[in-house]
Structure formats: structure tokens, C-alpha cells
Amino acid sequence: MLVKKAFTYALLAAITLVPWNATAVNRFSLSNLLPKPDLNLADATAAATSLAESLLVKSLLEISEGNTKQALDTIDQLIQSVPNFKLAYLVRGDLLMAQGKYLQSFGSAGNNPTEAIRDLQDEARARIERHLAKQVKEKQPNLLLAPNDQQKHLIVVDTSKSRLYLYRNESGQLKYVADYYITVGKNGVIKQSEGDKRTPIGVYFARPKLNQPLPDLYGEGAYPLNYPNEWDKEHNRKGSGIWLHGTPSNTYSRPPRASDGCVVLTNQDLKSLEPFLQSGKTPVVIVNDLEWLDNTSDSPETQKKELTAAIDQWLGDWKAQDTERYLSHYSKDFSSDGINFRKWAEHKQRVQAGKPDVEISLSDISMFSYPDTEKKLVVVDFVQDFKSPSLKNRMQKRQYWIQENNSWKIIYEGAA
Known part of the structure; x- marks a missing residue:
């Protein structure tokens, strides 16, 4: 019991600062997240992605309650569903190691986490914080977002939270559709020069999917953004090839900061966005530390x-x-x-x-x-x-x- 509790609290302290409790566990009803048979492809893919993320968080919440056996069953269910989810394997490894030794922290079976382990810790933190957040469906970004009638959908990327939000334009009113975990540049944001491995901040437009064969790195495909745009050029920002693209075939998702500047989604998520991106007119607003509308915000x-x-x-x-x-x-x-x-x-x-x-x-x-x-x-x-x-x-x-x-x-x- 001492080993189990030490592992549990060390794990939680390492991956998030958000308080965890039984109420949080009860917040998730996985049966409500299962894809419904009448969903279209995009909605079904989004539901499946949400289920995978929920299984990950559910396993960690079960650990926080001391239910390591149930957590292992949950993570095995996740791995069976998504066989190339590296973060899931890390959690499973920790659970197995916890049965025989004291673990200092999440993913630290070797007592000295590598850079790869720290990347996965960051991914776990980003996914957990999203699941504990309520406002993304109920509120709208604190930005002037007024697409015209030809722009049926709008994308907002929050680089600080590793999240992409999809909205539908309904007669000038934005309606939340879905949100997805994403990866941005290795060196963060505010791109300035060629090869700086940073993701630009600004307003861009996604062009149609590239038709030519691409290396496996780009996964399901790639949608170029018009970087550098006019504002970038006026500020002497260099570089090119900033895309929305997928992940390699052997990788479900990448750490929050791992790209050369592109915005990267899982292949399943990118596929679900295809109907909204292929028009070549979809606005993509990339923000760092997105704020949400509240009663005190300027409208x-x-x-x-x-x-x-x-x-x-x-x-x-x-x-x-x-x-x-x-x-x-x-x-x-x-x-x-x-x-x-x-x-x-x-x-x-x-x-x-x-x-x-x-x-x-x-x-x-x-x-x-x-x-x-x-x-x-x-x-x-x-x-x-x-x-x-x-x-x-x-x-x-x-x-x-x-x-x-x-x-x-x-x-x-x-x-x-």
C-alpha cells in the first residue's frame, strides 16, 4: 500500500498542478463518448479521438484513487484501440513497475527521465488540462472572428494549450464543433527566420491538401498555410512551409513541442478536418495563450x-x-x-x-x-x-x- 500511494502522489505531482479527486473521476462517462452509429465521418472521428483521450485521463484518475489494477485494464483498453500511442505505453510501464518498486515520478523508472520522457509528461499534462477545462464548449474565444458567408468553418489554434478548435459559421454566429490535441514548433512560437523551428502567430488561410507524395513524417497529408503573410513580410519574417499535417504511420501523436514549426495533428484528427480544409478558404487563427469571453471582456x-x-x-x-x-x-x-x-x-x-x-x-x-x-x-x-x-x-x-x-x-x- 505504501508503494502504491507513493507512486500515485509522485505521478500526479509530476504531470499536473490541477487538483484531482473523486469528483473529477465521476465527471467522465465513457459511454457518452462512444461514437454513435448515425454520426458522419468527421463527427465519428472526433468522438473516437475524444474517447482515446478520455481513456488516458480515466486511467490516470484511477491511479489517483489508488485503483492501479483498474488503471492497468483501462490503459490496456486504450492501447488495444490505439496501438501506436506512445504516452499510453509509458503509463502502462509505470503501472507495471509500480508492482515491484518505488517510483519517484511519472515515467521515471530509471530515476533520470530522458528528454523523450519529459516530452510525454508534457503531453500528459496538456491532455489532462483540456479534460478538466469546461469553457471550451460553452464559451467563445475573446477575439473578433467574423467570417464571411463563403467561409463555412473557422479554426483557432491555442499554442500554449496544444489545442486546435473547430467552429462552424452559422449565419455569422460561431458554433463549437470539436477540438483536438496538436503539436507546435520545437522552439515555441513567433516565427522569425528560416529554420528557427518556431510556429508563427497570426491569421492565416489553409490551402487545399497537397497532391504530391510526401514523406511518412507528414502522415495523412498536409495543408499549407499562407506563411509568410502580408504582416509577416512587413516585419521581415522569413521562412516557408508552415503546414497543418499528420503524424508518421508508427506514431499516434507527438509531444506538444516537436515540429519544425508546423501545426501537427494525429492522422485521425487531420482526416476528420479534411472536409473543412479542402475548400482552400478556411481561416486559421494561431494564438498563444488564448483568452475566453467572460462578462468583463470587451465585446x-x-x-x-x-x-x-x-x-x-x-x-x-x-x-x-x-x-x-x-x-x-x-x-x-x-x-x-x-x-x-x-x-x-x-x-x-x-x-x-x-x-x-x-x-x-x-x-x-x-x-x-x-x-x-x-x-x-x-x-x-x-x-x-x-x-x-x-x-x-x-x-x-x-x-x-x-x-x-x-x-x-x-x-x-x-x-x-
């Missing part, structure tokens, strides 16, 4: 109304060919493909000197908070229809609006 809806009013005023002043008022909507730090505010203003003053009659309309407007800045920054995409005596065109356009002195200003503008 993103308020930001949306303020920014919509600023866009309408900008458009109205452009239509009126009121150059001074039109330029007042641009930040003095404005830059676009090497053109600064002064050059932009000179160009617009020349073009609008004769005050030509113009017809301009915007459609398919989307807005996404950009998390890579201390100031409030929003990416705005739209389709622009422009007609003047000398020009007629239709283009996909992208602007970055930043809040300066409580006013929204355009800091970047260009083709999307």
Missing part, C-alpha cells in the same frame, strides 16, 4: 460595429473623392509592398485630382483579430468592385486595420 461585437463604421466611412470618402478625408483613414505607419504613407498619399492625390466619378462596392467582408501585436489589429478581407471612366475591375482585397488613439486606421492594404 468583440462592439469592435466589429466600430470597425464596420470606420470601413463605411472610408468607403464613403473614397466614393466622394475627398482625398484629405480619405487619407485620414490611413495610419502614418502605413506600408504596402514598399510604399509608405507619403508615397501612397502622393499617388492618391494625383489620381483623385480631377475628382473622377467612381462606383465602388464591397462584398464578402470578413474580419479576424490579429493576435501578433500589443495593439488591436484586425485583418479585413473583401471583394472590391471598382468602376471609373478609365478603369473597371473586381479584386479580392486585404487590409490590416489598427487602433490608434481610439480610432481605426489602415496600416496595410493590398490584393489578397
Whole structure:
């Protein structure tokens, strides 16, 4: 009994700071997590993934209650379901070793955990914290997330929690669909240069799945993100090849920080996302330390109304060919493909000197908070229809609006 209790408390102290008790054990009803026969492929895969993660956490909770025999049965059930889940084998090894010796901590049968063991400890912690969190289904991210009607789904990645959240766009309202464990860069986040093994923070768009054969490292497949985007380029961030991709065939999941900068999911999870990614239009907002809406938060809806009013005023002043008022909507730090505010203003003053009659309309407007800045920054995409005596065109356009002195200003503008 002494060996069992010593193992239990050392295990829990090593993998999480969250309190564990019988109430937490009762929170999980595995029968409710079994895939239902009428689920579609994506929902069934998500349910199966949730079941696998729940079995892992259930085994650890059983250990915390001293039920090591039941925990071993549970972990064996998990391994039978997911034969290449390395973390499950580590827990099973600890349970077997606990029958014959004193263990100092989780995964430390050799008394000196290797880097690989520490990686698995981090994965256990991330998965446990997710299962003990309630807000992910009940609350929404504290971000302005306003996809247009063409963007049926939206992805938010929280790098600090090793989690990817999928939302469905229902007439402008985001509805939680599922969430998945993920891996990010070995050296963390805020990518700056080629080969730094960091994951970028920002707003990106997932392109369709790559068709060419890929090494086994990428598993089920890969969906490139448009890194570096306009904001990255303006800040001289280098590198390329940031993808959403799967895991090698002999690996169920990888540690929280193990990629070269990509966002990595299990092959099953990536497969379940395929219907939502293949359009090539899915926004992917990558955040570090995601905050959730509560009663004290500034409402993103308020930001949306303020920014919509600023866009309408900008458009109205452009239509009126009121150059001074039109330029007042641009930040003095404005830059676009090497053109600064002064050059932009000179160009617009020349073009609008004769005050030509113009017809301009915007459609398919989307807005996404950009998390890579201390100031409030929003990416705005739209389709622009422009007609003047000398020009007629239709283009996909992208602007970055930043809040300066409580006013929204355009800091970047260009083709999307």
C-alpha cells in the first residue's frame, strides 16, 4: 500500500498542478463518448479521438484513487484501440513497475527521465488540462472572428494549450464543433527566420491538401498555410512551409513541442478536418495563450460595429473623392509592398485630382483579430468592385486595420 500511494502522489505531482479527486473521476462517462452509429465521418472521428483521450485521463484518475489494477485494464483498453500511442505505453510501464518498486515520478523508472520522457509528461499534462477545462464548449474565444458567408468553418489554434478548435459559421454566429490535441514548433512560437523551428502567430488561410507524395513524417497529408503573410513580410519574417499535417504511420501523436514549426495533428484528427480544409478558404487563427469571453471582456461585437463604421466611412470618402478625408483613414505607419504613407498619399492625390466619378462596392467582408501585436489589429478581407471612366475591375482585397488613439486606421492594404 505504501508503494502504491507513493507512486500515485509522485505521478500526479509530476504531470499536473490541477487538483484531482473523486469528483473529477465521476465527471467522465465513457459511454457518452462512444461514437454513435448515425454520426458522419468527421463527427465519428472526433468522438473516437475524444474517447482515446478520455481513456488516458480515466486511467490516470484511477491511479489517483489508488485503483492501479483498474488503471492497468483501462490503459490496456486504450492501447488495444490505439496501438501506436506512445504516452499510453509509458503509463502502462509505470503501472507495471509500480508492482515491484518505488517510483519517484511519472515515467521515471530509471530515476533520470530522458528528454523523450519529459516530452510525454508534457503531453500528459496538456491532455489532462483540456479534460478538466469546461469553457471550451460553452464559451467563445475573446477575439473578433467574423467570417464571411463563403467561409463555412473557422479554426483557432491555442499554442500554449496544444489545442486546435473547430467552429462552424452559422449565419455569422460561431458554433463549437470539436477540438483536438496538436503539436507546435520545437522552439515555441513567433516565427522569425528560416529554420528557427518556431510556429508563427497570426491569421492565416489553409490551402487545399497537397497532391504530391510526401514523406511518412507528414502522415495523412498536409495543408499549407499562407506563411509568410502580408504582416509577416512587413516585419521581415522569413521562412516557408508552415503546414497543418499528420503524424508518421508508427506514431499516434507527438509531444506538444516537436515540429519544425508546423501545426501537427494525429492522422485521425487531420482526416476528420479534411472536409473543412479542402475548400482552400478556411481561416486559421494561431494564438498563444488564448483568452475566453467572460462578462468583463470587451465585446468583440462592439469592435466589429466600430470597425464596420470606420470601413463605411472610408468607403464613403473614397466614393466622394475627398482625398484629405480619405487619407485620414490611413495610419502614418502605413506600408504596402514598399510604399509608405507619403508615397501612397502622393499617388492618391494625383489620381483623385480631377475628382473622377467612381462606383465602388464591397462584398464578402470578413474580419479576424490579429493576435501578433500589443495593439488591436484586425485583418479585413473583401471583394472590391471598382468602376471609373478609365478603369473597371473586381479584386479580392486585404487590409490590416489598427487602433490608434481610439480610432481605426489602415496600416496595410493590398490584393489578397
